[in-house]
Amino acid sequence: MIAIAQLMIVLDATIVNIALPSAQRDLGISDGNRQWVITAYTLAFGGLLLLGGRIGDLFGRKRTFTVGLLGFALASAIGGAAVDPGMLFAARALQGAFGAVLAPSALSLLSNTFADPRERSTAFGIYGAIAGGGAAIGLISGGLLTEYLDWRWCLYVNVPIAVAAALAAFYLLRRDHIEKSHRVKLDLRGAVLGCGGLLTIVYGTSEASSRGWSDSLVLGCLLGGAALLTLFALVERRTAHALLPTHIVGNRNRGGAALSVGLAVIGMFGLFLFLTYYLQVVKHYSPVRAGVSFLPMTAAIVLSSTGIAARLMTRVPTRNLIVPGLLLAACGMAWLTQMKVDSPWAGMVLPAEILLGAGMGLVFMPSMSLATLGVARHEVGAASATLNTAQQVGGSIGTALLNTIAASATTAYLVTRNAADPFIRARGAVHGYAVATTVAVGILLLAAVIAFLVVDHRPGPGGAADAEGAESTARAIA
Numbered sequence: 001m002i003a004i005a006q007l008m009i010v011l012d013a014t015i016v017n018i019a020l021p022s023a024q025r026d027l028g029i030s031d032g033n034r035q036w037v038i039t040a041y042t043l044a045f046g047g048l049l050l051l052g053g054r055i056g057d058l059f060g061r062k063r064t065f066t067v068g069l070l071g072f073a074l075a076s077a078i079g080g081a082a083v084d085p086g087m088l089f090a091a092r093a094l095q096g097a098f099g100a101v102l103a104p105s106a107l108s109l110l111s112n113t114f115a116d117p118r119e120r121s122t123a124f125g126i127y128g129a130i131a132g133g134g135a136a137i138g139l140i141s142g143g144l145l146t147e148y149l150d151w152r153w154c155l156y157v158n159v160p161i162a163v164a165a166a167l168a169a170f171y172l173l174r175r176d177h178i179e180k181s182h183r184v185k186l187d188l189r190g191a192v193l194g195c196g197g198l199l200t201i202v203y204g205t206s207e208a209s210s211r212g213w214s215d216s217l218v219l220g221c222l223l224g225g226a227a228l229l230t231l232f233a234l235v236e237r238r239t240a241h242a243l244l245p246t247h248i249v250g251n252r253n254r255g256g257a258a259l260s261v262g263l264a265v266i267g268m269f270g271l272f273l274f275l276t277y278y279l280q281v282v283k284h285y286s287p288v289r290a291g292v293s294f295l296p297m298t299a300a301i302v303l304s305s306t307g308i309a310a311r312l313m314t315r316v317p318t319r320n321l322i323v324p325g326l327l328l329a330a331c332g333m334a335w336l337t338q339m340k341v342d343s344p345w346a347g348m349v350l351p352a353e354i355l356l357g358a359g360m361g362l363v364f365m366p367s368m369s370l371a372t373l374g375v376a377r378h379e380v381g382a383a384s385a386t387l388n389t390a391q392q393v394g395g396s397i398g399t400a401l402l403n404t405i406a407a408s409a410t411t412a413y414l415v416t417r418n419a420a421d422p423f424i425r426a427r428g429a430v431h432g433y434a435v436a437t438t439v440a441v442g443i444l445l446l447a448a449v450i451a452f453l454v455v456d457h458r459p460g461p462g463g464a465a466d467a468e469g470a471e472s473t474a475r476a477i478a
Helices: 002-011 015-027 036-059 061-080 085-113 117-148 158-172 188-211 216-237 246-250 252-282 287-292 295-312 319-336 345-372 377-415 422-454 465-477
Strands: none
Touching (some): 002 085, 002 158, 015 036, 036 061, 036 085, 036 188, 036 377, 188 216, 216 246, 246 252, 252 287, 295 319, 319 422
C-alpha cells in the first residue's frame, strides 16, 4: 500500500511526458506554455515538501497519508477531465501539492512500521526500487495509455489506485492521531521562508530550460531562492518548534544521504530526458517501444535494491553500498557518451541502462533508510521531507541544467555544418546528448566523493543496534 502510493507519486512525474504532445494538440496549448504541464507539478511538489512533512508530524501520518491519497485522486480526475490549458495546469499543481503531503507521510510510515533490521532492509529495498524505477515505469505506462487509449488516462489511472490505497490505509494502518494538547505549533515563518525559497529555486531551474541560465529572471529566482533559504536556516536555529530542526540535516549521515540522492537524481533525470528524445526522435521508436526500452533499467534497479542492497545493509557500512553504486551509475553514463546516431540499442543503450540501474539501486535504498534512522517519532516527517526535497530539486535542476548544456552543444555543432540536412541535425542532437552526459558523469563522481567523505554509518552488532535505538527513542517521545 505504501509502495503503491510512492509509485504513483514518482511515475506521475514522467507519465505525462509522453502524453504531452497529444494533450497539447487536444487542448490547444501553445509551445511556450506546454512546459507548465510538467512545471506546475514539480513546482508545487518540490516547493511544499517541507511543509507537507511537518503537517504529518503535527496531525498524524495515517491521517495525512489518507488525505494525500484522496486529494491526489481528486486532482487527477480534474486533470483528466480538463477542457482547457488552465484547468490542466491547475490540476497538475494540485497533484503536486497533495503529493507533497503524501510522499513524506509514506516514508515516515515505512520508517515507523518496520523496526526490525531485516524487515526494515527488505521494506526499504522495495521502496528504493520504486523510487529509482518509478520514473521509467511512468514512461512505459504513458506510452501504452497514450497509444492505445487516450492521454487523459495518464491522469485517470491514478484515481482507482489512490482510492484503493486510501481505503487500505484507513483499515490497515495503526491510528497515530495526535491530540491537540500534544501538538507543537506550526512554524509559520519557517514555512513561508523554506517553501518560498524552494518554490523560487524550482521555478528558476524550470525556466532555465527555455530561457537559459544567464536570463535575468532565472538568475533572480536562483539568487532570491538562495537568500530565502539562508534566512530560513538562520530562523530555524532560533525557533523552538522548527519546520526543519537543524540537527536533522546537520547529522552527517542524513545530510550525506540527501546530497547523494539529490546529485544522483540530477544524472538519472538527464538519462531519461536524453534517451527519450534519442529513441523517439533520432531512432524513430514509437512511444510504447521507447517506454519498453527502459524496462531493463527498471529491472536492474529492483534486483539491485532488493537482491543486493537489502541483504547487505545490515552487514556492511552504508558507504560501501552508496559509493560503489554511484561509481557503477557513472560507468553507465560514461558508456552513453559514445552514443552515435546509428548505435544499436542492444550494444549501446542496454549496457548503460543495466549499469545505471544496478548502481541506483545501491544508492536509493540505503539512503532512504538513513534519512529517517534514529529520528524521533515527532520529527520523522521532517526528515522524510528532506530526502524527498533533495530528490525533487535534484530532478528539476538536472532536467534544466543538462537540457541547457545539450541544447548549447547542439547549436555550436550545427553552426559550421549544413543544418538543413536531417542526418546532420540528428548527429548534432546526439552530440549535445553526449556532451551533457559527460557532465552527468562528473556529477555522479562528485556524489561518490561526497558520500565517501561524509557518510560513516555502520550497522550495530547483528545489524540491530540502530533500529533498536530508533525504536526506543520513538517510544520515549510518544
